[in-house]
Amino acid sequence: MKIKYSVFICDDEKEQVSLLQKGISNATIMLNGEEKVKFDIINSSTSYQEAADFLDNTSINSGIYFLDIEIGDEIYEKNGLDLGVLIKNKDKAAQIIFVTSHENMAFLTFKRKLGAVDFIVKNGDIADLYDNIEYALKNAVNNIHNIHNAELNTFSYRFGHEIININFSDIIYISTTNVSHKLRLVKTTGWGEFIGKLKEIPEEYNNLVQISQSCVINPDNVEKIDLKKKSIKFINGDIEYFSVRNTRKIKDIFNKI
Numbered sequence: 108m109k110i111k112y113s114v115f116i117c118d119d120e121k122e123q124v125s126l127l128q129k130g131i132s133n134a135t136i137m138l139n140g141e142e143k144v145k146f147d148i149i150n151s152s153t154s155y156q157e158a159a160d161f162l163d164n165t166s167i168n169s170g171i172y173f174l175d176i177e178i179g180d181e182i183y184e185k186n187g188l189d190l191g192v193l194i195k196n197k198d199k200a201a202q203i204i205f206v207t208s209h210e211n212m213a214f215l216t217f218k219r220k221l222g223a224v225d226f227i228v229k230n231g232d233i234a235d236l237y238d239n240i241e242y243a244l245k246n247a248v249n250n251i252h253n254i255h256n257a258e259l260n261t262f263s264y265r266f267g268h269e270i271i272n273i274n275f276s277d278i279i280y281i282s283t284t285n286v287s288h289k290l291r292l293v294k295t296t297g298w299g300e301f302i303g304k305l306k307e308i309p310e311e312y313n314n315l316v317q318i319s320q321s322c323v324i325n326p327d328n329v330e331k332i333d334l335k336k337k338s339i340k341f342i343n344g345d346i347e348y349f350s351v352r353n354t355r356k357i358k359d360i361f362n363k364i
Contacts, residue, residue: 118173129237162193334354
């Protein structure tokens with residue numbers, strides 16, 4: 108099975124666009140190991156506006172973006188850095204690779220806090236360009252993997268104006284309270300409360316399981332299941348009860364723990 112990565116290019120030099128496309132194609136071959144990868148070039152734009160119009164009408168998640176910093180002939184025109192800001196606002200996991208003819212432009216990417224993956228200088232050496240593209244794509248893929256792994260192992264909830272992220276291994280269970288939409292999160296390190304809808308949690312986080320209308324559990328932190336009493340004992344000693352209709356689901360969980 109191939110893992111496909113969406114790639115977007117914006118460079119106002121058509122010849123440079125072709126070189127980037129060729130370099131990306133070559134990298135696909137070079138980076139294919141046990142895990143097959145495919146870089147799908149979804150768009151190649153030659154101006155800020157053309158790129159912005161495409162991005163406004165397209166949803167991209169964890170995309171890889173090759174952006175020429177100096178797009179546009181006039182100093183007042185929007186450039187690749189402006190495009191980078193637009194992309195980051197739409198795709199939080201965007202992997203941006205800036206391309207430029209001037210090496211001293213690199214500091215501007217840090218000043219704008221765009222978190223670029225790499226910075227490729229156009230020096231006229233095609234072999235060097237292809238090597239840099241391959242290196243940048245390898246780093247981008249690794250970053251995307253790390254982001255996705257972090258997401259898979261992280262539970263996020265809002266406490267006031269703050270977003271709290273915790274590891275799934277720390278979650279024991281989540282239950283309803285007497286206050287509408289206020290949920291109680293029981294962790295290995297204590298407990299907390301947040302606003303949410305219980306039924307939506309297992310829909311968003313597949314490794315959490317709803318056992319009743321009032322409780323969602325982390326199966327990894329279950330110590331004992333009593334099918335007769337329809338009770339679940341957790342590693343912290345707490346006990347919650349599951350509904351009759353969830354008995355089959357609980358048996359399946361029990362067989363896997």
